[in-house]
Amino acid sequence: MARMKFLCDSERCIECNGCVTACKNEHEVPWGVNRRRVVTLSDGVPGEKSISVACMHCSDAPCMAVCPVDCFYHTDQGVVLHDKDMCIGCGYCFYACPFGAPQYPQTGTFGMRGKMDKCTFCAGGPEIDHSEEEFKKYGRNRLAEGKLPICAEMCSTKALLGGDGDVVSEIFRERALKRGKGADVWGWGTAYGSAPAQQQDKAKEGKS
Amino acid sequence: MKRILFLLALCASLCVTAADAPPAQAPAAHNNVKLWQDARVGQPQFTTVRGVETGVLIQSNGETWRELRNGPMTLYGGILFCVVLGAIAVFYKLRGAIKLKAPMTGRLIPRFSYFERTVHWSMAGSFVILALSGLNMLFGKHLLLPLFGHSLFSWLAALCKNLHNFVGPLFLCSIVVAFFLFVKDNIWRASDWQWIRTAGGLISGGHVPSWRFNFGEKAWFWFGLVLIGLTISISGFVLDFPNFEQGRNIMQTANIVHVVFALMFICMSLGHIYIGTIGMEGALDAMRTGYVDETWAREHHELWFEEQQHKMSQPGAVPASGAPAAQS
């Protein structure tokens, strides 16, 4: 059983924003909605790192936990999707999400939120696959075409990897072994866990 | 030539040592731990994507908000609500409605003007809408969703959310007007001590003279309307108008404050609604018609009653216009 994951290799991301553009183009998202963005840490300082971030499709998804209408669901593949017909635009998922994934097209008066929009892992939504409604609401359903998210597939440096967790981690493991460094990857460990013990030891040495 | 080369070598070595000198430039470890630890702090970094807080890679406080909202706020809020409802029911069962002791005289004296009643009921109406729609946001998922199913419940929730967002500002307007309207009668008077000492005679049934508003009403005014009303309005406005580009931190805090104070407000209002309707004979008439019977006034607001009587007996005193002439 596939478990879909994104993984961004900070050693490789060159901040070209190709993934951001590809995503906008593929799904024709409304103006002001950014399903994916590239953040550069320590910009302009030696050791700067860029990370492409979108919905991380969490196993214990905060958005899902706080949604007052319970409009989120996990697919078989662990992709977090939501039903826009149910969404009331309250903004709770936006408060809860650590990655700033939920987006709102601000169409209403006083910045009133519309229906939430977020990265779907190119898996569409609850509408019938490849239907016009599905495309309008959620964008293209590439997963149902046997393809992977456009952002990862078109990444020029292959910094952003997406797909079955086993495959992705295998690719990354081989890569990290080959180059012998830079296993500090934008993935679940960074996002959720503390740094591994080995790294923390190094940090202490660096400080003393 | 040799000398020049030597100088160059010296310069180069100096450069190297100079470069090595600051600890920040120490040979970077393969894993830049500091960088990743900082990423969790939530400081904005560089990004080309325009928008509010798009530069923040990880905003960790949302997890705290989630834990608080889904945990203690929902659980203890629900318990508090049920306990207060139960307490009122028990009180009603034991004490019953507070009846008038003497028979009604049929003579009416004005208590609330038309304007005061309008303000009160617009405040009350918007409060009830806000309270019900707000409760639905917090508890609806657990109470109504299993009953209604997803489609119908989301329809209801959307209605509630929009009502909440638009009625909220109306509520603030009405409490501001109500504040100026009622503040002069809610100032501390010496007779309030007696009310506090005897708990208003609520349990004993004893008589406590008071001015236009007794201490219970004053507490509701200062704690409910002023303190909680303002807190809830300010925090509500932070949430209602996301177009001022406020960040998630302030919205999470505002939401917690909003929910906690709203639950307190709703619980207090249950007491107010109870005593204003079934809990006390004749109390609702005061706010419905604007007039109270002399007996009611004497038994509940004696000092105020005497003051009114004194005013009426003054030469040239005109009864308030629109007063229903001698009710049957």
Next chain:
Amino acid sequence: MRFFLMAAFVLALLGCGDRDKVAVYKPGDYQGKSDAAPWNNKTYNGDKAKWEGDVRARGRLQDESRRIGG
């Protein structure tokens, strides 16, 4: 009042029947809402194995070292 109390009581009771909605993902455990699996469409005709194979192959395409034979 009695109606109100009864309604509150019924609602409070309903709360006890509440299912946990925080869906912590368990592999292969589909939670809730109606959405067709990605292999249930014209392209795959419900052939789950073929879909999984395709997606896996597609995923391996991201490994440029394998692609260029490095």
